[in-house]
Amino acid sequence: MKKYNVVVVGGGSTWTPGLLKGMCTRKDTFPINRLVMYDIDAERQQTIGEFAKVLFNEEYPELDFSYTTDKDEAFTEDVDFVLCQMRTGGYAMREKDEKIPLSMGLIGQETCGPGGFAYGMRSIRDMVELVKDVRAKSQDAWILNYTNPAAIVAVALQEIFPEDNRILNICDQPENLLRSYGKLLGMNERDFDPVYFGLNHFGWFTHLYNQEGKDLLPELRENILNGGFRPADAEQRDQSWLDTYAMVEQMVRDFPDYLPNTYLQYYLYPDKVLNKLNPEFTRTNEVQAGREKRVFEDCARVAEMGTSKESNVVHNDAHGEFILIVAESIAHNKGDNFIVILKNNGLVSNLPDDAMVEVAASITVNGPRPYAVGEIPTFYKGMIEGQYAYEKLTVEAYLEKSYGKALQALTLNRTVVSAKQAREVLDALIEANKGYWPELR
Numbered sequence: 001m002k003k004y005n006v007v008v009v010g011g012g013s014t015w016t017p018g019l020l021k022g023m024c025t026r027k028d029t030f031p032i033n034r035l036v037m038y039d040i041d042a043e044r045q046q047t048i049g050e051f052a053k054v055l056f057n058e059e060y061p062e063l064d065f066s067y068t069t070d071k072d073e074a075f076t077e078d079v080d081f082v083l084c085q086m087r088t089g090g091y092a093m094r095e096k097d098e099k100i101p102l103s104m105g106l107i108g109q110e111t112c113g114p115g116g117f118a119y120g121m122r123s124i125r126d127m128v129e130l131v132k133d134v135r136a137k138s139q140d141a142w143i144l145n146y147t148n149p150a151a152i153v154a155v156a157l158q159e160i161f162p163e164d165n166r167i168l169n170i171c172d173q174p175e176n177l178l179r180s181y182g183k184l185l186g187m188n189e190r191d192f193d194p195v196y197f198g199l200n201h202f203g204w205f206t207h208l209y210n211q212e213g214k215d216l217l218p219e220l221r222e223n224i225l226n227g228g229f230r231p232a233d234a235e236q237r238d239q240s241w242l243d244t245y246a247m248v249e250q251m252v253r254d255f256p257d258y259l260p261n262t263y264l265q266y267y268l269y270p271d272k273v274l275n276k277l278n279p280e281f282t283r284t285n286e287v288q289a290g291r292e293k294r295v296f297e298d299c300a301r302v303a304e305m306g307t308s309k310e311s312n313v314v315h316n317d318a319h320g321e322f323i324l325i326v327a328e329s330i331a332h333n334k335g336d337n338f339i340v341i342l343k344n345n346g347l348v349s350n351l352p353d354d355a356m357v358e359v360a361a362s363i364t365v366n367g368p369r370p371y372a373v374g375e376i377p378t379f380y381k382g383m384i385e386g387q388y389a390y391e392k393l394t395v396e397a398y399l400e401k402s403y404g405k406a407l408q409a410l411t412l413n414r415t416v417v418s419a420k421q422a423r424e425v426l427d428a429l430i431e432a433n434k435g436y437w438p439e440l441r
């Protein structure tokens with residue numbers, strides 16, 4: 001069986017240990033020849049890189065592993081897969097994305113609302129550079145991208161590299177939801193044949209067929225209305241994620257047609273969610289006190305003890321697993337069905353062709369072969385068109401360095417609405433993102 005050369009971009013991410021453990025579990029189905037971790041933050045990456053050496057020594061001794069901050073070392077002619085999960089500005093900037101809007105009474109969130117806008121304006125530059133760096137050496141390498149806000153990154157990359165059909169933007173949230181549905185129904189997530197439409201962090205499941213062709217969505221809806229909704233891995237989750245999943249019940253009560261992505265809570269109930277967000281202690285602070293602390297302490301301990309046998313910080317997380325099973329489906333032309341982000345081109349027939357939609361697709365050696373969704377009802381179409389216009393304007397604001405387009409984008413965002421507030425938050429975000437954003441005029 002062919003062995004693959006893989007680069008992980010964002011080696012110092014809190015998600016990396018889960019990804020590396022996933023590689024160990026999948027070494028028979030997705031064998032890796034050489035793995036290089038790459039990050040611009042040497043210190044964070046070193047802690048995880050030293051953990052990785054111990055882990056691989058025990059679980060994957062045949063693997064050629066290294067980590068580097070030198071992109072010429074990372075990206076070479078013979079790379080097959082680039083697994084990308086970068087965070088421009090790190091958690092320090094995520095904290096600002098959350099706290100600046102919250103200080104003005106607006107939703108402060110990593111990928112939604114003004115925070116997502118700010119993060120998008122930062123991510124585009126580094127993602128464009130990444131694609132150029134990879135392509136300078138290899139036209140064939142697959143770039144599987146988790147980098148957020150994936151919706152905006154996808155629109156930007158499509159605009160800048162329209163001919164490149166080996167970039168695939170993905171998100172693990174639909175996968176997390178499938179796992180959670182599976183838990184409620186006593187099924188494995190892979191046994192669903194889902195129908196899903198929308199934009200990234202802005203979509204709905206319309207059907208969930210089982211292997212016998214029965215749509216289980218009506219049963220699930222009843223289940224959620226009667227017993228609420230929890231993530232499959234609830235025991236590994238912080239309270240804010242449990243609250244987020246719990247909001248699905250409310251969304252299903254108000255809009256019972258379909259099952260919503262959890263991120264829709266920010267757009268449908270900004271007032272209610274705002275009441276629950278603490279402007280002094282946001283999700284970033286929770287992550288830093290929780291996952292980040294645990295991951296880095298665990299990695300340091302493993303490196304010191306020289307064994308990974310007691311390491312239990314991440315197990316079986318969808319983030320690490322999902323990108324690997326997508327890569328495997330490409331590598332072995334398996335045609336497995338996953339929900340991914342791609343150019344609409346008529347898949348949702350009453351949405352613009354150039355929208356980057358999130359839908360189910362069979363993933364083959366030629367990339368995604370998506371399933372058409374057809375026409376969607378007016379409510380969902382209206383929601384998506386507004387959000388897509390916001391995303392498009394964000395990318396245009398970046399490319400044209402346009403203050404006017406940035407103001408239009410934020411005004412269109414459902415979590416903002418008021419042009420006055422849009423201007424206030426934009427001005428504050430410009431100040432906070434100096435050096436990361438192009439200068440807007």
Ligand code: G6P
Nearest residue numbers: 110111148171172173283287319
């Ligand atoms: C989900 C989303 C990701 C997002 C992550 C944030 O996995 O799909 O796009 O980055 O949640 O999780 P966190 O625990 O860092 O708040």
Ligand code: MN
Nearest residue numbers: 150171172173
């Ligand atoms: Mn996501």
